[in-house]
Amino acid sequence: MPALIDLGASITIQDARQNYLLVTNLPDVWAVERLMAPSDVSLFGSEIAGKLSLLKQEMTQSGRKAHLEVTVGSDQVYEFRVQAVEFQQGGIHLVTTIIDRSEERHRERLLRALLREVSHRSKNLLAIIQSIALQTARYSGSLDLFLHKFRGRLYSLSQSQDLITDSSWRGAYFFELVQQQTEKYLPENTHLVHVSGDNVLLTPNASLHLGLALHELIVNAVSHGSVLRSGRVIEVTCTRVPVNGHDSLEMLWDEVLDADKSSDGGEDALKAHFGSTVLERVVPASVNxxxxYTISNGRISYRLVFPLEIGSD
Structure with missing residues (x-):
């Protein structure tokens, strides 16, 4: 009994006629002045007393056990554990242990809420992956090409998701998204992509899709552009702008092409692939x-404007 009390448990003992012999360490919510003849009603109120009465009616044999959980107020939860114990003198007695389960139940509610959130976000992520797979297949002429493109896009998505998870699902900062993609495809030339402006905290949805857009732009720059051959710096800016009275974000990508890529139909060839679909349709539609996306006069320019959700830093 002292050990239970040290753990914060409350103990009551009643005889076979449910007369209280001992009441100790009751929680503050039921703390009452010393009563000459305490009862379930006087200690716990009529509602809980009624539930305890039904429980204790079954406690007629030694060793019988039962428990009851009650909620007091909005967030206090207590468990009543009742056990029939046969004493050497006096026969069957009812020993009740009252344990505060409030913190434990709070953690359980929080865990359930987190699991629901994980399920929701997982479904969204799977929908994005499905869309990427379908669009990649549509613009791939062979299985090898599909696998090459799909793996790259899937990796980009997973990297952005890592940033979101590291921030406890708050989202990802724009500069980190650019850095992440640059380090992947230009590991020894990260200086060739210069990012400036407002380092905005993007929502999880915006983080995933802007990460995908940056992936397409950087892959295109490495595969078709002049970034490595000429060493020309790609300028990426992120700026908060008011649009129709709403706080919005403007992302600009400015890349200079090689001369041979900006003539003889090279510009049209650059846009004739799924990357342009991602940049012009998938990403803007996903962030409202x-x-x-323009390729002209020897430059690749991409401008994306979308409303920032409330709470973005």
Whole structure:
């Protein structure tokens, strides 16, 4: 009994006629002045007393056990554990242990909420992956090409998801998204992509899709552009702008092409692949924004504007 009390448990003992012999360490919510003849009603109120009465009616043989959980107020939860014990003198007695389960139940509710959130986010992520797979297949002429493109896009998605998870699902900062993609495809030339402007904390959804857009742009720059051959720096800017009275974000990508890529139909060839679909349709639609993807006058320009959700830093 002292050990239980040290652990914060409350103990009551009743005889076979349910007369209280001992009441100790009751929680503050039921703390009452000393009573000459305490009862379940006087200690716990009529509602809980009624539930305890039904429970204790079954406690007629030694060793019988039962428990009851009650909620007091909005967030206090207590468990009543009742056990029939035969004493050497006086026969069957009812020993009740009252344990505060409030913190434990709070953690359980929080865990259930987190699991629901994980399920929701997982479904969203799977929907994005399905869309990427379908669009990649549509613009791939062979299985090898599909696998090559799909693996790259899937890796980009997973990297962005890592940033989101590291932030406890708050999202990812724009500069980190650019750095992540640059280090993947230009590990020894990260200086060739210069990012400036507002380092905005993006929502999880915006983080995933902007990460995908940056992936397409950097892969295109490495595969078709002049970034490695000429050493020209790609300028990426992120700026908060007011649009129709709403706080919005504008992302700009400015890349200079090689001369041979900006002539003889090279510009059209650059846009004739799934990357342009991601940049012009998939990404803006997913963030409720608008995009312009142009290749002209020896430059690749991409402009994406979309509303920032409340809570973005």
């Amino acid at each position: 924004g608008k995009a312009q």
